[in-house]
Amino acid sequence: MTVIDSKDEEGAEVGITKKTFTINQKWKVIYVQDALAAKTSGMYTPMGLHLGRPFVIRSRMPMQRVLDVDNGTNVYIKTHDRTLESQVWFLDAASKTIKNVKYKDKSLDIQN
Numbered sequence: 875m876t877v878i879d880s881k882d883e884e885g886a887e888v889g890i891t892k893k894t895f896t897i898n899q900k901w902k903v904i905y906v907q908d909a910l911a912a913k914t915s916g917m918y919t920p921m922g923l924h925l926g927r928p929f930v931i932r933s934r935m936p937m938q939r940v941l942d943v944d945n946g947t948n949v950y951i952k953t954h955d956r957t958l959e960s961q962v963w964f965l966d967a968a969s970k971t972i973k974n975v976k977y978k979d980k981s982l983d984i985q986n
Contacts, residue, residue, distance in 0.1 A: 875901065875931075875941075877951055882935040888949040900934035901941075906962060925967040928975060930954060946977035 876891040877898040893899065906928040923929075931941040932954070939951035943960045955961060959976035966973045971981035 875899065875949075877933060877935060880935075882933070882937050882939070882951075884939070884952055886939075886951050888941060888951060897935055898933075902932045902934060903929045904932055905929045921965060921970075923965040923972075925965050928962045928964050930961055931963060943974050943977055946974075946980055949982075 875888050876894075878887045878889050878891075880896070880898040882898075891899075903923065905924070933939050933941075933951050935951075937953075940954045940961050941963070942950050942952040942958065944950060952961065960974060962975040963972050963982075964975065965971075966981070969981060973981050
C-alpha cells in the first residue's frame, strides 16, 4: 500500500504501486487496547497477525495517520480518531483477509 504522491496530509489517497521501499509505503499494525478477549482466537502465522483482534494500520510518515475507509470503497490516511470504526481493521478467521470493522462485508483487495 502506498500513500499516493507521498502526501502526508489529511485525506491523502492510498493505493497499490510498485514496491519502492520509501516511507510512504511503510506501515505499522497497532492493536486496539480495549479489544474483547473473546474476539481473539490466536495468531495466524503466515500473516503474523492475531485472528479477529482489532487494529489500526498506521503510516510511518511523520504525521502517523491511519488507514480509513470512505463509504466502504476507497482507502485514505486520516488523523486517528478512536471513535471511528472505519479506521479499525481485523484479520477475518474464515476468509483470512483483512476486513474493516465498519464494512465487514468487504476486505482489503489488491488487484493483480
